[in-house]
Amino acid sequence: MRERLARRFPVYKEGDSNAKPSGGTRQIQYKLKAGEAGWILRIDKVTAY
DSSP: OOOEEEEEEEOOOTTOOTTOOOSOEEEEEEEEEEOSSSEEEEEEEEEEO
16 A cells, blocks of 8 residues: 655746746645544655655
8 A cells, every 4th residue: 555645736936827937846745644533644755856
């Protein structure tokens, strides 16, 4: 079983339109941890491109 999940999304600067983000891309990587009654996603790493 893999323990990580990553999500990438565009970064919008002030004044950007919805169709044209100019702030690059950010990725948030989450790590799956066993919790008391289930699983919990915790932020592991944030990367900007």
